[in-house]
Amino acid sequence: MSDAANLDVREVNFDGLVGPTHNYSGLALGNVASMSHGGLVSNPREGALQGLAKMKSLLDAGFAQGVLPPQQRPDLGALRALGFSGTAHEVLTRAAREAPQLLRAVCSASSMWTANAGTVTPSVDAVDGRVHFTPANLQSSFHRFLEPETTGRVLAAIFHDPHHFAHHPVLPATPAFSDEGAANHTRLSASHGEPGVHLFVYGRQAFGGDPAHEPRHFPARQTLEASQAVARQHGLSDAQAVFAQQHPEAIDAGVFHNDVIAVGNGPVLLYHEMAFRDEQGTLDALRARMATPLIPVRVPVEAVSLQDAVTSYLFNSQLLSQPDGSMTLVVPGECQENEAVWRTIQDLLLAGHNPIGEVLVKDVKQSMRNGGGPACLRLRVALSAAERQALSGRVLLDEALYAELTAWVERHYRDRLAPDDLADPQLAEETLSALDELTQILQIGSVYPFQLG
Numbered sequence: 001m002s003d004a005a006n007l008d009v010r011e012v013n014f015d016g017l018v019g020p021t022h023n024y025s026g027l028a029l030g031n032v033a034s035m036s037h038g039g040l041v042s043n044p045r046e047g048a049l050q051g052l053a054k055m056k057s058l059l060d061a062g063f064a065q066g067v068l069p070p071q072q073r074p075d076l077g078a079l080r081a082l083g084f085s086g087t088a089h090e091v092l093t094r095a096a097r098e099a100p101q102l103l104r105a106v107c108s109a110s111s112m113w114t115a116n117a118g119t120v121t122p123s124v125d126a127v128d129g130r131v132h133f134t135p136a137n138l139q140s141s142f143h144r145f146l147e148p149e150t151t152g153r154v155l156a157a158i159f160h161d162p163h164h165f166a167h168h169p170v171l172p173a174t175p176a177f178s179d180e181g182a183a184n185h186t187r188l189s190a191s192h193g194e195p196g197v198h199l200f201v202y203g204r205q206a207f208g209g210d211p212a213h214e215p216r217h218f219p220a221r222q223t224l225e226a227s228q229a230v231a232r233q234h235g236l237s238d239a240q241a242v243f244a245q246q247h248p249e250a251i252d253a254g255v256f257h258n259d260v261i262a263v264g265n266g267p268v269l270l271y272h273e274m275a276f277r278d279e280q281g282t283l284d285a286l287r288a289r290m291a292t293p294l295i296p297v298r299v300p301v302e303a304v305s306l307q308d309a310v311t312s313y314l315f316n317s318q319l320l321s322q323p324d325g326s327m328t329l330v331v332p333g334e335c336q337e338n339e340a341v342w343r344t345i346q347d348l349l350l351a352g353h354n355p356i357g358e359v360l361v362k363d364v365k366q367s368m369r370n371g372g373g374p375a376c377l378r379l380r381v382a383l384s385a386a387e388r389q390a391l392s393g394r395v396l397l398d399e400a401l402y403a404e405l406t407a408w409v410e411r412h413y414r415d416r417l418a419p420d421d422l423a424d425p426q427l428a429e430e431t432l433s434a435l436d437e438l439t440q441i442l443q444i445g446s447v448y449p450f451q452l453g
Ligand code: SUG
Pocket: 023, 024, 025, 026, 027, 028, 031, 034, 035, 038, 108, 110, 113, 115, 116, 144, 183, 256, 257, 259, 260, 370, 371, 372, 373, 375, 376, 377
């Protein structure tokens, strides 16, 4: 293991900036919020400002906060690959007329949910002492399958120093290796700087799995084979990894990622009783591997129904460590609006015997309407002081960067986007000039197709 252990390791939450084309297209099968809000008018400016406000308030609360840029949308390259030709105007007009569902997909700002950007193993757990990254293939939906190429470039640009950072290829983008990244991966440890155990949660087994144990209505987006491949790429041994199946009934109730029903931090695993197909077996496997006692915080179905878990996104909270060992739970505003959930937060979580000592409520409604809560919006990367020092670009949030990004959003973003607006060539142009400026603010070089030529 690396000597990075305990060298001022901090978890940096890299939030995805909400892109200028943020819209509601009802693209995500099995994601109840996305399916029910398709066709609504969105407010990209409000979405981006809500995301930035969340980042800023966590920065002010003393947490390390990073930022990842959105992607180039509309993805005209994807439309061209599907046979639409001519000028940008012609491609957009013809796609809007002949294949509006494809136009909506290539306009999605879904890269904001960076919990799906990839899987990360901190250096303390890696034999070569480097931080390991695998961008997720997101092959289960067309609009998200468009992300990994640029995601890989962005991660390689920021985590550039080969002495500290290792990048692995995206898994084959085929159903057997369906991978949705850190949304189905939780690291448990005494503290961020101590060696950890990696909990990989999958929805189905591709080879030799029993269909009787799979969801019936909605797709299982992560396979066991994908999780195992990522663990192998990162060099994790059997003693460091646990593979647990998500409860199929939960997936059918709208729990399309594990982070919609469980969140871990340090030694704490906060989870709903219906999170895992084999609850006891999962806890036992973790305990057998962990060097520190696991602190399970179980929410029973009598306290919070599966439906309440899905509408409130209680488990899509960020659970963050304070220097004194206590933890802060960052929940979406929807938790406050749900009586059973809010009571559970007070009576079971805050008053219970566990390190959760504080709850912060954040308004990320623009993202929530597409099924993305506080935890979806961030990719966790535990970094030592030397690794933070080795980051390229200007991606760690401070007062000045927050002010610049806020002004950038206010300069470039629309406050209203209806489905019909997506064919507007002006929107595509606005987005390109906004992104060009953003790469300069973040100092990450050329990462977008239009910059690479
Ligand atoms: O993949 N929604 C995303 C939400 C991802 C949430 N991420 C985590 N749970 N980590 C998805 O389902 C909706 C886009 C639309 O319908 O316009 C969407 O892609």
